[in-house]
């Protein structure tokens with residue numbers, strides 16, 4: 091027996107990939123997928139190339155290069171990352187793969203840390219590739235190993251769909267030995283790899299011919315199986331929902347566990363036979379349910395309202411749908427205020443937002459990162475957030491539609507991910523916008539991963555450092571300024587000046603994320619002779635509160651001493667202390 | 669036998685380390701364990717919750733069904749109230765008395781009153797962690813204080829703490845011990 095270690099679903103996926111003898115692992119950070127690559131970078135030997143790609147499309151293309159070279163490659167991203175990688179993904183099913191290629195798509199039902207709840211299973215169906223969906227961490231490891239084998243057997247990329255509740259659930263997982271890596275071998279075949287129409291037509295047919303086999307493999311996989319029970323109810327449960335179905339299992343219903351797609355009719359029909367009623371449990375859209383609905387007259391699920399269409403499933407939802415007795419507990423009698431996430435005390439974005447707001451731009455288009463939290467009161471600093479990199483395009487569109495004084499706010503990692511092309515387009519098409527690039531030297535929201543602008547790779551080693559200023563200049567913008575966002579007064583003045591000018595103006599506000607540590611040398615601030623004007627509260631720093639009893643502002647031990655509040659206090663009441 | 673532990677608090681308070689210690693201690697003691705955590709956005713000072721399930725038989729759902737919690741460990745008093753629908757009359761509750769305030773924070777007396785009729789132990793983890801020599805060990809103080817109601821041996825918990833905390837091992841062990849003794853304080 092191998093040694094047992096407590097692993098999260100993500101670590102377990104990583105372990106499965108290492109045990110499969112991967113040569114390359116790539117991806118872009120995004121909750122709930124981030125820890126997969128971090129684990130690989132920390133645990134793999136030098137013979138595994140691990141990297142943060144600049145975005146998910148590049149990540150998948152890099153993995154394709156490895157696969158064409160005959161070696162195994164893992165590619166990881168959150169669900170919305172697959173949108174970015176969709177272009178290569180769909181045609182990759184035509185060209186096929188050589189070395190096994192597994193694409194991990196981490197869905198986030200309930201949107202714990204995402205902008206939508208899209209269901210990645212549709213991508214697998216859309217691209218006509220096999221999909222595996224683990225129900226827990228241990229199974230995730232096994233599935234990754236089988237996914238590599240399946241990928242090579244079918245010549246197709248295989249998608250592994252994980253969920254927040256699988257990726258971030260830990261349990262003991264037993265280690266198996268690590269397989270030897272494959273020897274690289276570049277066997278060029280233009281008819282397979284060059285998707286011009288004449289060759290692509292042939293490859294499309296080949297892809298279609300593979301489909302029957304995919305169903306057969308899926309049925310033989312051992313991941314779709316039945317837990318027998320009495321009664322006339324049949325429960326079909328995919329992924330983590332299997333664990334909810336089993337939590338309440340007392341032998342009074344049978345469970346068909348789904349872990350491998352595409353689903354064949356034979357499997358479903360065998361299970362449905364003789365059952366009076368079917369309940370389908372799945373995270374995301376009614377994907378399995380719609381297929382089952384064609385085969386059985388009495389199906390309960392998301393379409394019937396027995397299971398909600400939005401959000402994440404819980405044991406309570408499942409037990410209710412199963413008709414189990416509900417435990418109703420009294421919650422708190424007090425009205426509890428919400429505690430949404432906020433930018434950290436001392437976060438450099440706070441100064442940037444404050445200075446921007448003081449200049450009252452007509453609109454601030456936002457982007458994805460910690461700074462999106464600036465939408466909340468009291469800052470209310472941005473007005474839109476759509477997808478990675480969208481701030482600049484939206485701002486340009488508004489400018490071309492007649493709006494003046496438009497500002498876009500984007501983090502440096504998001505800018506490198508997918509803001510560069512929009513900046514170039516805005517400059518080329520002569521938009522009049524201000525682009526504020528918040529450069530905190532990391533992908534902060536997902537845990538301070540390095541970016542090309544950090545000059546450090548995933549293993550923490552020095553590498554080339556990309557200059558944001560130079561990139562912007564090359565895109566043809568009209569001006570580039572770099573400023574320290576903790577100097578609120580200077581920042582406010584500069585934004586005021588640039589916001590009034592024509593053309594595309596870039597301001598890079600540069601200061602490291604405070605979670606990278608040790609920026610302010612341990613000083614803290616205290617409120618002295620407070621006039622109760624509440625100006626400092628406009629920053630929304632979690633360390634500052636207003637003591638109604640004493641009728642004065644107060645700074646708690648959460649203060650890390652950035653000094654921004656002291657700069658904006660009109661009465662000079664906030665002072666530094668040791 | 670299944671033992672369900674809910675750990676609640678505010679992002680950044682060290683809850684994930686606490687649940688990692690529990691799950692690794694469970695492995696040492698040959699128990700099955702599942703823990704499920706909040707990562708990502710909520711870690712930026714939002715309300716966070718970790719479910720820990722320990723058992724000598726199979727564990728299915730990673731989420732504890734409401735009403736089933738055996739031990740609630742609250743790193744912050746208001747957050748204890750937020751999850752009261754998970755507890756029952758029998759639930760043992762350990763609460764850190766130090767609030768992390770925000771707008772509209774209810775007054776402490778009403779929070780304590782609400783916990784009053786229950787099997788709750790209120791611990792000043794900040795003070796005990798300070799006494800242990802490091803205010804960052806509040807999470808370990810709270811583990812110590814709840815240990816009497818966990819199916820894990822204290823010696824195993826201490827061994828696991830030694831293995832898992834990277835810095836200030838002695839302070840962490842002392843924090844655990846001070847938490848254990850918090851029991852005896854009236």
Ligand code: SF4
Nearest residue numbers: 434437460534603604
């Ligand atoms: S993690 Fe960094 S960037 Fe994010 S809120 Fe905190 S200080 Fe700001």
Ligand code: SF4
Nearest residue numbers: 436631649652653655
């Ligand atoms: S100096 Fe002021 S703004 Fe900065 S962290 Fe402390 S209280 Fe917050």
